[in-house]
Amino acid sequence: MTGDWESGRDIRRLCRTGALVEPTSGRAPGYVQCNVVMMPADSAHYFRQFCEHNPRPCPLLAMSEAPGSVALAALGTDIDIRTDLPQYRIWRDGVLTERCDDVEHFWEDDWVAFALGCSFSFEEALINAGIEIRNISEGVNVPMYRTNIPCISAGPFAGNMVVSMRPMPPADVIEAIQICARFPSVHGAPIHIGDPAHLGIDDLNHPDFGDPVTLHQTDMPAFWACGVTPQVALEAAKLPMAITHEPGHMLVSDLKNTDLAIS
Amino acid sequence: MTGDWESGRDIRRLCRTGALVEPTSGRAPGYVQCNVVMMPADSAHYFRQFCEHNPRPCPLLAMSEAPGSVALAALGTDIDIRTDLPQYRIWRDGVLTERCDDVEHFWEDDWVAFALGCSFSFEEALINAGIEIRNISEGVNVPMYRTNIPCISAGPFAGNMVVSMRPMPPADVIEAIQICARFPSVHGAPIHIGDPAHLGIDDLNHPDFGDPVTLHQTDMPAFWACGVTPQVALEAAKLPMAITHEPGHMLVSDLKNTDLAIS
Numbered sequence: 349m350t351g352d353w354e355s356g357r358d359i360r361r362l363c364r365t366g367a368l369v370e371p372t373s374g375r376a377p378g379y380v381q382c383n384v385v386m387m388p389a390d391s392a393h394y395f396r397q398f399c400e401h402n403p404r405p406c407p408l409l410a411m412s413e414a415p416g417s418v419a420l421a422a423l424g425t426d427i428d429i430r431t432d433l434p435q436y437r438i439w440r441d442g443v444l445t446e447r448c449d450d451v452e453h454f455w456e457d458d459w460v461a462f463a464l465g466c467s468f469s470f471e472e473a474l475i476n477a478g479i480e481i482r483n484i485s486e487g488v489n490v491p492m493y494r495t496n497i498p499c500i501s502a503g504p505f506a507g508n509m510v511v512s513m514r515p516m517p518p519a520d521v522i523e524a525i526q527i528c529a530r531f532p533s534v535h536g537a538p539i540h541i542g543d544p545a546h547l548g549i550d551d552l553n554h555p556d557f558g559d560p561v562t563l564h565q566t567d568m569p570a571f572w573a574c575g576v577t578p579q580v581a582l583e584a585a586k587l588p589m590a591i592t593h594e595p596g597h598m599l600v601s602d603l604k605n606t607d608l609a610i611s
Numbered sequence: 612m613t614g615d616w617e618s619g620r621d622i623r624r625l626c627r628t629g630a631l632v633e634p635t636s637g638r639a640p641g642y643v644q645c646n647v648v649m650m651p652a653d654s655a656h657y658f659r660q661f662c663e664h665n666p667r668p669c670p671l672l673a674m675s676e677a678p679g680s681v682a683l684a685a686l687g688t689d690i691d692i693r694t695d696l697p698q699y700r701i702w703r704d705g706v707l708t709e710r711c712d713d714v715e716h717f718w719e720d721d722w723v724a725f726a727l728g729c730s731f732s733f734e735e736a737l738i739n740a741g742i743e744i745r746n747i748s749e750g751v752n753v754p755m756y757r758t759n760i761p762c763i764s765a766g767p768f769a770g771n772m773v774v775s776m777r778p779m780p781p782a783d784v785i786e787a788i789q790i791c792a793r794f795p796s797v798h799g800a801p802i803h804i805g806d807p808a809h810l811g812i813d814d815l816n817h818p819d820f821g822d823p824v825t826l827h828q829t830d831m832p833a834f835w836a837c838g839v840t841p842q843v844a845l846e847a848a849k850l851p852m853a854i855t856h857e858p859g860h861m862l863v864s865d866l867k868n869t870d871l872a873i874s
Contacts, residue, residue, distance in 0.1 A: 518805050525788045526800060537789060542781050542805060542831050568805050611874060 355379065356424055359600040360432040369434045369449050371596035373468065380534075380605055381598035382409055382423065382463040383575040384433060385582065386451070386591040389415040392460035394503025398581060399462065401500035405509050405577030407465035407533045409601075416457040424602035429461040435594035442586035451591050465534035466575055466598060467512060469605040473527050479520045482561040489596070490514065491555035492574050496548030497539075499577065504585035510557065510576040511539065511547060515567035524570060530609045540571040547571060618642065619687055622863040623695040632697045632712050634859035636731065643797075643868055644861035645672055645686065645726040646838040647696060648845065649714070649854040652678040655723035657766025661844060662725065664763035668772050668840035670728035670796045672864075679720040687865035692724040698857035705849035714854050727838055728797035729861055730775060732868040736790050742783045745824040752859070753777065754818035755837050759811030760802075762840065767848035773820070773839040774802065774810060778830035787833060793872045803834040810834060820858075 356379040362368035372381055387395060392415075399406040410422040412429075420427045431450040438446045438454065448454075467490065471481050483490040490512045497509040516524065521541055529537040544552055552569060553560045557576055563569065582590055593599065619642040625631035635644055650658060655678075662669040673685040675692075683690045694713040701709045701717065711717075730753065734744050746753040753775045760772040779787065784804055792800040807815055815832060816823045820839055826832065845853055856862065 518803055518809065522788055522800055522802075522804060525785055526792045529789045537785055539785075540781055541785060543829070546781065546829065566806070566809065 356600040356602045363434050364431045366449060372434060372598045372600055373596055376600050378604050380601045380603040380608060381466050381468045382601055383466050384593040384599050385462045385578055386459055387587055389458045389460050391587050394505055397502035398505035401502055404536060404539060404573035407535060408462060409465050409533060410463045412460045415460055420463055423463055430455045433593050433597055433599050435597040437592045437594050439582060439590045441588060442583045447594055454591060463599055464575055467535060467572060469534040469608055470528045470531045472605050474524055477523060477527055479516060479524055482515055486561050488561060489558035491560055492557035492576050493549045494556045505581040507580045507584045510574045510580055511571040512574040513569050513571050515563045515569045517566055518568045521568050521570050532610060533608050535572050538570040538572050541568055544569060619863040619865045626697050627694045629712060635697060635861045635863055636859055639863050641867050643864045643866040643871060644729050644731045645864055646729050647856040647862050648725045648841055649722055650850055652721045652723050654850050657768055660765035661768035664765055667799060667802060667836035670798060671725060672728050672796060673726045675723045678723055683726055686726055693718045696856050696860055696862050698860040700855045700857050702845060702853045704851060705846045710857055717854060726862055729838055730798060730835060732797040732871055733791045733794045735868050737787055740786060740790055742779060742787055745778055749824055751824060752821035754823055755820035755839050756812045757819045768844040770843045770847045773837045773843055774834040775837040776832050776834050778826045778832045780829055781831045784831050784833050795873060796871050798835050801833040801835050804831055807832060
């Protein structure tokens with residue numbers, strides 16, 4: 349069912365009709381996949397500020413042109429953010445309470461949707477350069493860790509940065525830094541390499557999110573600002589209600605990953 | 612005597628008239644300084660190949676247009692490679708035998724001169740980005756080490772790569788990689804970061820060339836391919852006669868360091 353011929357629009361159609369409720373990893377190769385966050389306009393004002401203050405973990409790719417708008421024209425034709433993801437998470441008072449295949453019945457006229465860059469884009473660029481991505485070769489979720497680096501807060505949104513970790517030989521770290529620096533809208537270069545203690549991480553084998561991966565003796569861990577950071581900030585904000593994508597179940601756009609590279 | 616108003620041509624004039632025999636470090640800020648190697652044409656054929664095979668340690672910026680030509684038009688107007696450096700080294704059968712302020716009496720009609728990129732160029736770019744270069748802040752020569760990485764040989768030229776090492780915080784390493792990658796003609800990005808043992812280096816406090824520098828507890832050592840590599844290959848080649856610059860006493864060109872950046 350998966351195929352190189354799939355476009356972002358194809359995936360969105362499958363989601364909209366209920367034919368796709370699975371993760372989007374590996375689907376529509378080459379197309380930009382996005383983290384999604386939705387909330388009422390009065391909170392959205394601060395969430396936008398939070399993203400702008402913390403662009404490394406929260407790279408804002410697009411947001412609703414006006415409250416109530418379910419389209420994200422910058423990311424694709426005829427997007428309906430209420431139906432075009434495979435699965436959503438519903439948050440009440442900062443607590444995850446349920447999961448849904450579509451959120452038409454939750455969306456209100458004053459809601460705003462945000463789409464943020466996702467590591468899938470730079471992982472594709474690294475793989476194309478011949479770099480092994482351990483979480484992909486081991487078939488697990490990338491390990492993610494809470495750090496001691498505070499984000500710049502905005503209104504109710506605050507918290508420490510979450511990072512994802514990919515171990516690789518030092519020569520690959522050097523190359524990955526050069527490649528990822530060209531993709532600032534999908535987290536950019538790593539924020540740290542080497543000693544996890546520098547970020548306040550005690551044990552790489554016990555990630556706070558995702559799964560542990562194998563570190564070979566000559567590997568160096570590389571840490572990227574992670575899109576789970578806004579979700580942690582959302583929990584802290586304790587909004588009466590908010591909606592996000594289910595991790596791994598992304599909005600697939602019409603943009604190509606290569607379009608995100610700066611020269 | 613040193614001043615921002617100096618040009619590369621000014622420095623070469625001072626050398627030519629014998630008024631400058633000191634190191635060129637810090638002189639004519641912004642101008643590209645070069646390693647220099649000179650030898651008879653029959654060996655130069657292989658030395659050019661050696662540089663082309665090993666561009667990271669031996670980035671060839673210019674060479675004599677024809678045997679006997681003392682100009683390097685690509686690097687500056689009216690260069691006379693026999694007189695325009697502050698100090699030279701004379702090598703006989705691969706052994707350093709003497710030092711001179713000019714080499715007019717050694718140069719022959721069949722000799723060829725090579726100019727290679729030098730780390731001064733990227734160090735300037737790093738300093739301009741606010742990165743501390745330890746050997747500069749401690750006022751010593753950069754520490755350099757023989758590695759276990761063989762160069763690709765050409766004719767009599769062979770040997771392992773020599774690297775220079777600059778310790779810095781991991782965040783600066785990440786930035787330095789991005790900056791230096793834009794300067795492939797002056798050694799480019801580091802070839803290794805982190806564990807010295809990976810390069811066969813036993814003890815950072817005992818460099819094979821240059822001086823040791825302080826490593827702070829949170830520093831990560833970054834290793835660049837080094838312009839001493841061709842000098843080691845020259846020693847191995849045991850040419851009856853060859854000439855190089857005295858380390859630190861460089862050919863200062865008319866090019867600006869910023870001209871070397873690729874986009």
